[in-house]
Amino acid sequence: xxxxxxxxxxxxxxxxxxxGHAKIYTCGPTVYDYAHIGNLRSYIFADxxxxxxxxxxxxxxxxxxxxxxxxxxxxxxxxxxxxxxxxKRQKKSxxxxxxxxxxxxxxDIKELNIIFPDKFVRATDHIKEQIALIxxxxxxxxxxxxxxxxxxxxxRLKDYGKLSGQKAEEKLAGARVKMGEKKHITDFALWxxxxxxxxxxxxxxxxxxxxxxNKTPHLTSPRVQGEEYQRRQMEWSSPWGKxxxxxxxxCSAMSKKYLGQPFDIHTGGIDHISVHHTxxxxxxxxxxxxxxxxxxxxNEFVVFGKEKLSKSKGNSITLNELQESGxxxxxxRYLCLQTHYKKQLxxxxxxxxxxxxxxxxxxxxxxxxxxxxxxxxxxxxxxxxAIEDDxxxxxxxxxxxxxxxxxxxxxxxxxxxxxxxxxLGLGVDKNLGKKVxxxxxxxxxxxERQEARKKKDWKIxxxxxxxxxxxxxxxxxxxxxxxxxxx
Ligand code: AMP
Ligand code: ZN
Numbered sequence: 001x002x003x004x005x006x007x008x009x010x011x012x013x014x015x016x017x018x019x020g021h022a023k024i025y026t027c028g029p030t031v032y033d034y035a036h037i038g039n040l041r042s043y044i045f046a047d048x049x050x051x052x053x054x055x056x057x058x059x060x061x062x063x064x065x066x067x068x069x070x071x072x073x074x075x076x077x078x079x080x081x082x083x084x085x086x087x088k089r090q091k092k093s094x095x096x097x098x099x100x101x102x103x104x105x106x107x108d109i110k111e112l113n114i115i116f117p118d119k120f121v122r123a124t125d126h127i128k129e130q131i132a133l134i135x136x137x138x139x140x141x142x143x144x145x146x147x148x149x150x151x152x153x154x155x156r157l158k159d160y161g162k163l164s165g166q167k168a169e170e171k172l173a174g175a176r177v178k179m180g181e182k183k184h185i186t187d188f189a190l191w192x193x194x195x196x197x198x199x200x201x202x203x204x205x206x207x208x209x210x211x212x213x214n215k216t217p218h219l220t221s222p223r224v225q226g227e228e229y230q231r232r233q234m235e236w237s238s239p240w241g242k243x244x245x246x247x248x249x250x251c252s253a254m255s256k257k258y259l260g261q262p263f264d265i266h267t268g269g270i271d272h273i274s275v276h277h278t279x280x281x282x283x284x285x286x287x288x289x290x291x292x293x294x295x296x297x298x299n300e301f302v303v304f305g306k307e308k309l310s311k312s313k314g315n316s317i318t319l320n321e322l323q324e325s326g327x328x329x330x331x332x333r334y335l336c337l338q339t340h341y342k343k344q345l346x347x348x349x350x351x352x353x354x355x356x357x358x359x360x361x362x363x364x365x366x367x368x369x370x371x372x373x374x375x376x377x378x379x380x381x382x383x384x385x386a387i388e389d390d391x392x393x394x395x396x397x398x399x400x401x402x403x404x405x406x407x408x409x410x411x412x413x414x415x416x417x418x419x420x421x422x423x424l425g426l427g428v429d430k431n432l433g434k435k436v437x438x439x440x441x442x443x444x445x446x447x448e449r450q451e452a453r454k455k456k457d458w459k460i461x462x463x464x465x466x467x468x469x470x471x472x473x474x475x476x477x478x479x480x481x482x483x484x485x486x487x
Contacts, residue, residue: 001056001388004342006273006296007163011390014295016264022058023259024050025293027251027268027276030067031101032082035108036316037332037347038302038309044333045299045341046267047114051423052387062117063258068098068124069234071247077189078180084232094233108319111329113425119258123250127236130245130253134190136287146181149192150240152282155184160282163296164274188279189246194235248279252292256284266293270300299341322352326441326471330427331356337393337424356472363431365404366417373411379403383420396424438484442473446484
């Protein structure tokens, strides 16, 4: 299998560290809000990688982390923690926010037929490991202290920034990065001190080994410049004082614990290349003098119009919203597979509707095939070659349709389709014996259309028919009323 490695900027043949085994670490969600469909593309892509490696006979060990502390609103180690901010705004505890959105995330990836990783690992469950790693870096002279935390000194590394290939000045040109007391613009926080509470007090240090968890939100809070001031909820004692880990250290500590160092493949969205993954590499390699991971794979963004989908820009769309509009989660998965993971995906409802029609058609074709038997060897070879060419899913989907149109025997077609779907994960197997289920939203649109017809409001009726068809359903007007069918 060939994979494009961001680190070497080349498509390379995948060679595992241990024969027949592949270890993958995927940077997971920051659980302060619902994942948007851009985020979810990252996990669909990692899932295709996982499935493709299994298809090729590897035993896969996959770890996804849950960032439930330490991800600040700005990449330059300042501003509020995203989870603490959400808690404050929603008047909930930070722990409740994190648990709620973690559960929502798991629900989303289940609906997208993403294979659950062998392990989900939470940052807050690994504070000890993160502190130990920071201590190791401190002992080796890679850290320094400022008034707000312990920082990593990036000037100590000759090859800092090798993942993005950018120089510090280039990377930060135009970026709003505050130096604060940092010695170099690329230095980053390993441990942040909790803001003093009450605000006028001095920072108090914690006892070493005392992993004090503040799980009680302080509801009676002093006011600072007219605003209610709340004490940080997630904080722990450390050798440097009470506080919380920086965002990047969790991935270094947890990947080492569960996959070892180096491990095979690290994945994430392209926005992680220049800061988060660059800093993971810096920490892990400084601590252990060996690579963190051999392959670095990054998916491109989902964009809407010209803008990147983003939670903070407020233009995010969630899977739940798509479902409420009558789309099947797997229609979104199909849409993602139609674009190579290294290309931007321009999201539109029209494209999603077309993907839903194609998916319904695929299920329909599968339903009329006879029991799986035999194979379509030539097309299977082509499919394998497409997947092994840096996960070329658009080409692989084309081969699926070629195979269904081919003159292979019906039983061989179904056997081959089911094999292909082990990689694509479009849920063909689960839909085989099933009756077509018409979503409630479509039924409602159809009812409205019937009412419009009764009132002889043909314009509205036609508009509603158009909406129904756009989502992959057809209306057959019969003498006994309108019948809904899948296209
Ligand atoms: P976050 O929850 O913000 O930590 O992001 C989770 C994952 O989604 C990361 O791998 C990001 O790189 C990725 N990501 C963020 N925005 C987008 C987007 N618009 N399209 C695709 N992936 C994204
Ligand atoms: Zn990470």
